[in-house]
Amino acid sequence: MVKITFKGASQEVGRSAFLVDDGDKILLDYGVKLTPHGLEYPLPVKTNLDASVVSHAHLDHTGNLPHLFQETNCLTYMTPPTLDIAKILWFDTLKIAGLEGMDANFSKDEIAKTEKFTFPIGYRKHMDITDHSSIVFHDAGHIVGSAITELRMRNSAVVYTGDFRYLETRLHAPAQFERIKECDVMITESTYGDRDHPDRKHTEKAFVESVQGTIDRGGHVLLPSFAVGRSQELIDVLHEYKVQAPVYFDGMGQSVARIYLANPSYLKDHKALRSALDKVNWVKNVKMRKQALKQPSVIVCTSGMMQGGSVYAYLPEVYNDKNSKIMLTGYQVAETPGKVLLETGRINLDGLNVAVKAGVERYDFSAHAGREELFRAMNVLNPQHVVCVHGDAEVTRKFAEGIRAEGFDAVVPELGRTVEL
Ligand SMILES: [Zn+2]
Numbered sequence: 001m002v003k004i005t006f007k008g009a010s011q012e013v014g015r016s017a018f019l020v021d022d023g024d025k026i027l028l029d030y031g032v033k034l035t036p037h038g039l040e041y042p043l044p045v046k047t048n049l050d051a052s053v054v055s056h057a058h059l060d061h062t063g064n065l066p067h068l069f070q071e072t073n074c075l076t077y078m079t080p081p082t083l084d085i086a087k088i089l090w091f092d093t094l095k096i097a098g099l100e101g102m103d104a105n106f107s108k109d110e111i112a113k114t115e116k117f118t119f120p121i122g123y124r125k126h127m128d129i130t131d132h133s134s135i136v137f138h139d140a141g142h143i144v145g146s147a148i149t150e151l152r153m154r155n156s157a158v159v160y161t162g163d164f165r166y167l168e169t170r171l172h173a174p175a176q177f178e179r180i181k182e183c184d185v186m187i188t189e190s191t192y193g194d195r196d197h198p199d200r201k202h203t204e205k206a207f208v209e210s211v212q213g214t215i216d217r218g219g220h221v222l223l224p225s226f227a228v229g230r231s232q233e234l235i236d237v238l239h240e241y242k243v244q245a246p247v248y249f250d251g252m253g254q255s256v257a258r259i260y261l262a263n264p265s266y267l268k269d270h271k272a273l274r275s276a277l278d279k280v281n282w283v284k285n286v287k288m289r290k291q292a293l294k295q296p297s298v299i300v301c302t303s304g305m306m307q308g309g310s311v312y313a314y315l316p317e318v319y320n321d322k323n324s325k326i327m328l329t330g331y332q333v334a335e336t337p338g339k340v341l342l343e344t345g346r347i348n349l350d351g352l353n354v355a356v357k358a359g360v361e362r363y364d365f366s367a368h369a370g371r372e373e374l375f376r377a378m379n380v381l382n383p384q385h386v387v388c389v390h391g392d393a394e395v396t397r398k399f400a401e402g403i404r405a406e407g408f409d410a411v412v413p414e415l416g417r418t419v420e421l
């Protein structure tokens with residue numbers, strides 16, 4: 001028997017936080033939810049923890065971890081690249097909060113304490129985290145250092161998938177579910193539990209054709225993308241398909257790219273990524289931004305849902321040019337500027353709401369498992385119970401119906417509730 005309390009990511013995407021308790025109390029992830037109206041936090045964890053485990057660096061899994069360390073003194077486990085990237089994101093959170101005069105929910109001291117209490121471990125290394133519990137991380141194929149957690153407790157084997165892709169992508173091998181021998185309870189992401197992604201190779205081809213066509217017409221291609229994972233992948237794709245254009249790389253994706261390069265064993269083909277990153281122009285100052293706009297160019301910038309970031313340094317020159325394009329490649333949360341742009345063709349610039357004459361396109365480069373991959377993972381693990389987290393309410397409900405139709409027990413958690421399995 002194991003008790004799971006849902007502190008977040010229950011019928012929603014964001015603020016992943018799950019407390020697993022069979023006598024030992026272990027917290028899985030402690031993220032935030034990014035909404036158009038600000039950050040939402042997971043429910044507080046009031047109990048004394050024996051350990052915490054972090055699946056990967058994305059803020060919806062790590063964003064509130066330093067806050068936990070205001071009161072906690074437990075060891076936390078994650079892969080080395082997860083810690084390196086999370087630190088960049090935590091300091092960025094402090095910076096943004098400072099600029100906006102907001103409270104970040106933690107300080108530099110708590111970041112330092114989180115780091116001090118973090119024990120980084122690589123994939124496939126067995127680690128006893130209490131007298132009765134152990135973990136092994138396996139590659140989740142989602143971003144650099146992303147992990148599936150195999151958690152063995154007194155009486156139960158719990159597998160927490162984190163976010164995963166069970167399909168080879170440009171930078172990552174598929175998730176390593178085959179290595180897991182035992183699973184009683186599978187806590188799985190459900191982001192795309194109701195649908196499959198389009199074929200990856202077709203998406204890549206359509207994307208590079210549109211990029212090259214825009215360049216050949218004399219336009220600019222703006223690629224506002226997530227700093228962690230997506231911007232590095234797009235640069236790799238542009239290089240692999242030999243797009244003929246100067247590529248500029250601007251924003252926080254640069255520091256994350258350095259961590260990708262420093263962790264070659266966590267990538268499928270680090271040499272390809274290195275040569276792609278060697279060829280792009282790393283934008284260091286305003287002069288380079290101007291230079292990027294002097295000729296047809298591809299600009300990989302932040303942020304993925306256009307809620308700020310370096311894309312706004314280029315938009316004033318690009319939005320009114322019908323030969324240029326803005327291409328979105330990630331999930332767009334409702335009401336974010338990226339989603340609004342896709343739906344209405346309009347954007348806010350310097351306080352003005354303007355119609356965008358440049359082309360606006362979306363490509364599905366998702367780093368999350370589609371429905372078929374989710375079911376394939378489940379059939380490999382063959383658990384007694386499947387707990388569906390990290391999915392919108394309607395998606396999670398449909399996903400759970402499908403799981404039950406395959407003969408598995410499915411749990412759709414409610415925020416704040418505890419289930420015993
Ligand atoms: Zn993620």
Ligand SMILES: [Zn+2]
Nearest residue numbers: 058060061163
């Ligand atoms: Zn996530």
